[in-house]
Amino acid sequence: MTKNGILCQTNGRRVYLDPKNTDDTGINFVSHAHSDHLPSKNGGTILASLETSEIANLRGFKMQNHVQNLDSFSLIDSGHILGAKGLLFDDIFYTGDICTRDRGFLKGAKIPKCKTLITECTFGLPEFVFPKIEDTQKHVNELISDLYGKGIPVILMGYQLGKAQTLTQIFGHWGPLYFHDSVKQMNLLHQKFGISLNDGIGHTEAQRSGLLDKKPWVMIAPMMSSKSAFLQEMKSKYNAVTVGFSGWAQSPRFAFGRRTDYSIPMSDHCDFNELVDMVVKSGAEQVYTIHGFVEEFAEHLRKMGISAQPLREDSLDDFI
Ligand SMILES: [Zn+2]
Ligand SMILES: [Zn+2]
Numbered sequence: 671m672t673k674n675g676i677l678c679q680t681n682g683r684r685v686y687l688d689p690k691n692t693d694d695t696g697i698n699f700v701s702h703a704h705s706d707h708l709p710s711k712n713g714g715t716i717l718a719s720l721e722t723s724e725i726a727n728l729r730g731f732k733m734q735n736h737v738q739n740l741d742s743f744s745l746i747d748s749g750h751i752l753g754a755k756g757l758l759f760d761d762i763f764y765t766g767d768i769c770t771r772d773r774g775f776l777k778g779a780k781i782p783k784c785k786t787l788i789t790e791c792t793f794g795l796p797e798f799v800f801p802k803i804e805d806t807q808k809h810v811n812e813l814i815s816d817l818y819g820k821g822i823p824v825i826l827m828g829y830q831l832g833k834a835q836t837l838t839q840i841f842g843h844w845g846p847l848y849f850h851d852s853v854k855q856m857n858l859l860h861q862k863f864g865i866s867l868n869d870g871i872g873h874t875e876a877q878r879s880g881l882l883d884k885k886p887w888v889m890i891a892p893m894m895s896s897k898s899a900f901l902q903e904m905k906s907k908y909n910a911v912t913v914g915f916s917g918w919a920q921s922p923r924f925a926f927g928r929r930t931d932y933s934i935p936m937s938d939h940c941d942f943n944e945l946v947d948m949v950v951k952s953g954a955e956q957v958y959t960i961h962g963f964v965e966e967f968a969e970h971l972r973k974m975g976i977s978a979q980p981l982r983e984d985s986l987d988d989f990i
Contacts (some may be wrong), residue, residue, distance in 0.1 A: 671981050673831065676788065676960070680760045681717050687757065687764045688721075692716060692764055700910065701766025702754035703729060704831060710904065719745060721753025721863055726832065728859055750938050752860055753833035760786040762951060766791070767961075769937070770944045774839035779948075787954035788981070792939045794887035794959065794967030797921050800941040806934060807840055808914065814888065820884045823886045823908050827930060828915040830873050830892035831870035832938045835860050835867060837890050837915065844870035846884070848898070873900075882908055896929055918942070949976060 671677075676687040677696075684696035692698040692713040694725040699705055703725035709716075712734040716727075723733045739745065745755040750767040756779065757764045763784035770778040824844075826837045834853045834924050847870035849857065854872040861867055873889065876882050885908060893914065894901060904910040914930035917937030938949060949957055949971060957978040959968045965978035971978035 676764070676981060678762060678763070685712075685757075685759065688766065697743075699743075699757050699764070700720040700726070700733075701748065701756065701764070702751055704751065704829075705729065706765065707766070709732050715740075717743060717745075717757075719753040719755050720926065722755070724863075725753060725856075725859060726834075727866045728855070729831075746782055747779055749776055749778070751776070752863060755866060757784050758784065762788065763954070764788040765790055765948075766861070767938070768940055768948070770940055770948055771800075771803070773936075774836040776836065777937070781948050781951045782954060783953050785954060786953045786956045786958070787949060788958045788960060789945065789949065790939070790961040791945055791959045791964060792962035793920075793937065794945055794963035794970070795921075796907075796970075797846050797923075798917060798940050799944045800917065800920060800935050800937055800960035801937070803840075806936055810841065814841070814912065817911055818879075819885045821885050823882070823889070823904075823910040825889045825891050825910050825912045826915065826989050827891050827906060827912055828936070829854055829938075833915055833936070834890050835865065836936075836938075838867045838870075839865075841888065841890075842870070844888040846870070846881065848873055848882070848887055850889065852892055853890050866872070885909075893929075944972070946974075 674691055678685045678906055686696050688696045688701050688707045689698050689709055692709045694713045698714050698716050703722045708726055708731050714734045716736045744758040746758055748754045748768040749755045750769050753819050756766050761784050768779050769906055772778045777860050817824050828834050828837050830852050831977040849872055851868045851872040851874055857867050895944050905921050912930040913932040915934050915936040916922045919933035920935035958972055958981045960981045968978040968980045
């Protein structure tokens with residue numbers, strides 16, 4: 671672990687995994703385009719999928735020296751968001767952010783065999799076991815139907831990149847369908863990559879042309895504070911109800927549920943059981959945990975007889 675993120679020095683190469691700043695002399699792997707995984711500047715070689723590079727570009731980071739593949743490195747679909755990859759090299763598998771469950775157009779990751787596994791564990795506590803996506807769909811469709819019956823518009827909220835497209839795909843049959851402008855822009859990029867998503871009008875245009883006055887409707891919007899000007903307006907003018915989607919909604923111990931009128935557990939990450947399954951399937955002899963409940967998840971693995979240690983920024987230069 672270095673100040674710049676995870677560094678693997680193998681076979682004379684320096685491989686950085688989702689570095690904060692790219693290294694001029696190394697190979698810099700960027701697993702996907704969520705902002706906590708994008709480097710802040712260019713340098714060296716950047717290894718990432720084409721989708722990741724294009725989404726990064728849309729978000730204001732233009733990758734230089736970008737390559738989509740390199741000899742002896744395999745990019746493995748991680749099922750997290752469009753273009754998200756894990757990296758397999760020298761018997762090491764780095765998951766990036768990973769999900770092994772199918773959701774809409776995103777297919778769950780298939781885990782390769784490896785000796786060393788570096789895995790995220792965002793939801794690495796046993797209380798995080800997510801419901802089946804079919805059950806969630808049924809529950810939310812009933813909720814929308816109920817609100818529609820009373821003429822109440824519904825705003826479905828999830829991360830602008832990833833969750834919002836899944837919501838568009840599984841709830842886009844409701845109409846009239848509107849999008850927050852930022853979601854519309856991200857959906858267009860997904861459509862360009864061949865993902866089929868229903869179309870809808872952006873919120874600025876829908877509001878300007880008076881369409882939002884004709885209730886009820888469904889809108890898909892990014893996660894935002896209930897105090898944001900946008901939500902305040904949607905609530906006061908149109909009496910809209912908000913439904914938030916996040917893995918954190920699974921546990922009452924976390925504050926997520928208090929942000930929206932309804933909160934639904936749905937995540938683009940593995941839940942606890944899926945993380946454990948993934949580790950077992952990989953056959954790894956050594957596991958390093960990053961992101962989330964690193965200590966707790968590593969301890970759980972050790973109790974299962976698997977050698978596991980957390981990678982923390984305060985344990986600089988300790989490993990591999
Ligand atoms: Zn992510
Ligand atoms: Zn992440």
